[in-house]
Amino acid sequence: MARALGRLGPLWAGGRRRLPGSDTLRQQELKNSFSMQAKMPPCDFSPGKYESYPYERMLKIRKQNLAPSLVTYYKKPLLLHQGHMQWLFDYEGRRYLDLFAGIVTVSVGHCHPKVTAAAQKQLGRLWHTTNIYMHPLIQEYVEKLTALLPDPLKVVYLTNSGSEANDLAMFMARLYTRNFDLICFRGGYHGGSPYTLGLTCIGSYKHGVANAFGCQSTMLPDVFRGPWGGSHCRDSLVQTIRKCSCSPGCCEANNQYIEQFKDTLSTCVPKAIAGFIAEPIQGVNGAVQYPKRFLKEAFQLVRERGGVCIADEVQTGFGRTGSHFWGFQSHGVVPDIVTMAKGIGNGFPMAAVITTPEIANSLAQTLHFNTFGGNPMACVVGSAVLDAIAEDGLQKNSTEVGTYMLLEFAKLRDKFEIIGDVRGKGLMIGIEMVKNKTFRVKPPMCITKEDAAFAVEVFHAALMRHLERTAAS
Incomplete structure (x- = not known):
């Protein structure tokens, strides 16, 4: 299953954009333009075995003993176990592409060998x-x-x-x-x-x-x-x-x-x-x-x-x-x-x-x-x-991969009326939805173009699912 790890930013409202053509025709055009299943790029790193408390006990301790202001942003909170460069692994060994870098903190990659x-x-x-x-x-x-x-x-x-x-x-x-x-x-x-x-x-x-x-x-x-x-x-x-x-x-x-x-x-x-x-x-x-x-x-x-x-x-x-x-x-x-x-x-x-x-x-x-x-x-x-x-040439990589991501997300803005704005520079990108949410895309600077293509595909798939749910309701 394709996974990309990101974060929703603060809530903001914006004006609604309309694209030409009927909703039915536009939805069909978008479906026809997206037929590929997002495939996660390979990774030659294998995480160690998770050996701490079971998930439910971890969740219970968090609720009882950690400050309630520490929100998790997911219906089922992630329990992360290990990291390697642009990748994160949860307690069950599932791999995630990190698009948020620990709140824009992991600059050169999780557990970078030199560091x-x-x-x-x-x-x-x-x-x-x-x-x-x-x-x-x-x-x-x-x-x-x-x-x-x-x-x-x-x-x-x-x-x-x-x-x-x-x-x-x-x-x-x-x-x-x-x-x-x-x-x-x-x-x-x-x-x-x-x-x-x-x-x-x-x-x-x-x-x-x-x-x-x-x-x-x-x-x-x-x-x-x-x-x-x-x-x-x-x-x-x-x-x-x-x-x-x-x-x-x-x-x-x-x-x-x-x-x-x-x-x-x-x-x-x-x-x-x-x-x-x-x-x-x-x-x-x-x-x-x-x-x-x-x-x-x-x-x-x-x-x-x-x-x-x-x-x-x-x-x-x-x-x-x-x-x-x-x-x-x-x-x-x-x-x-x-x-x-x-x-x-x-x-x-x-x-x-x-x-x-x-x-x-x-x-x-x-x-x-x-x-x-x-x-x-x-x-x-x-x-x-x-x-x-x-x-590692990470400033240059930020330019090259960031430019690719920014332009690809802009193409999605032009296709989907629920995207109001795409902006940013390098690997500091914002995708503002028409109603209420801004996606902040700020991955570790070691992310590759192949990773970026996967992230865009996953985002595209999420938009398509949203469109289908909206059409069915």
């Missing part, structure tokens, strides 16, 4: 010493990491999670500027800690307690859902089906969204602000992209108000978007602070904040350190991940 070997070697040498002492790996790693960023982004704070990294970035922005207010996009996700929840503007993450003091949201420049947008707005091979009358080199939608940003600056915050944070492509919100020049113009407006600009690279970083190693590079900007997590450690709990020497000095006036940030295990894993990305 695994480096971690195993370090386990026998030194697990932990606080970073107030020197050990070789922390210096070696930060030198390797900062070499991948432009000047003056050369000072690193190593932390344990993306929420913690964004929390620290907020703190640094306020300390450095001596201002308080921060601006963020609606639809953005920057963490679930009490501090970062002020910047997270997705209703399902809000708990009804005070958390947004000093955080002001602004209109998301979304060229699909928003009031303005056309057929040339975003940095993607696939544009919206909305048409525009923009002249060459001029994006009317961008101009309109910039005016909204200016309105926020003039009405909702003081004359001097601490900063502005944005994901180069919104992740949790379904791979939402902005007009091409928006961030560059917004950064200039923020700096004119004394604020710093923060790029949240938690999902877009480390080559996932393909054309660049960092998402902000495709916008032609250099942020003042960059946060990163998830793919930085391929599943190991680590994160980082990288900034300028001047901003970093604002945090040096009093004691600040992280007990586990930059421990030997984290540094050796992070270093091995960077090596794997380079040696």
Whole structure:
């Protein structure tokens, strides 16, 4: 049986599209266009035998002893047992193609041999010493990491999670500027800690307690859902089906969204602000992209108000978007602070904040350190991940396989009226359905074109089954 493992993103509603021709004729055309049974690509890896508790006991323990906020998204929750590169195996030995990478975290592949070997070697040498002492790996790693960023982004704070990294970035922005207010996009996700929840503007993450003091949201420049947008707005091979009358080199939608940003600056915050944070492509919100020049113009407006600009690279970083190693590079900007997590450690709990020497000095006036940030295990894993990305050509693979997937999904959008939008860049893809759901396709960067073809076929089959059920009802 064909299986592809993915995840549904946040719920959103969109306008309905109609295709020409009667429903009956259109359904028959679609059936005729799809006759092949999706065949899972081969895998030369065999998982070990599952030897833990029976499934029902696992389910009972989860319900009784794990936080009820940990949702599973499946009628029968998956019990995963082992992973190998782009593949996952459940307790019964069934194989799945991972299209979500542990929430966009497994960058180079599950149990990547190089990363695994480096971690195993370090386990026998030194697990932990606080970073107030020197050990070789922390210096070696930060030198390797900062070499991948432009000047003056050369000072690193190593932390344990993306929420913690964004929390620290907020703190640094306020300390450095001596201002308080921060601006963020609606639809953005920057963490679930009490501090970062002020910047997270997705209703399902809000708990009804005070958390947004000093955080002001602004209109998301979304060229699909928003009031303005056309057929040339975003940095993607696939544009919206909305048409525009923009002249060459001029994006009317961008101009309109910039005016909204200016309105926020003039009405909702003081004359001097601490900063502005944005994901180069919104992740949790379904791979939402902005007009091409928006961030560059917004950064200039923020700096004119004394604020710093923060790029949240938690999902877009480390080559996932393909054309660049960092998402902000495709916008032609250099942020003042960059946060990163998830793919930085391929599943190991680590994160980082990288900034300028001047901003970093604002945090040096009093004691600040992280007990586990930059421990030997984290540094050796992070270093091995960077090596794997380079040696395996994973940034290039993100471009090639991501381009193929994006264009194939766009063909399905043109066939099925229930798909409203397909967008993204590299292996960061969003498929927005007309009613309520966004599929987030962000697999490990080692996925092959053959795997991608299988994933598209499975998605096509699911759409056909939906069409048949709709016709029968």
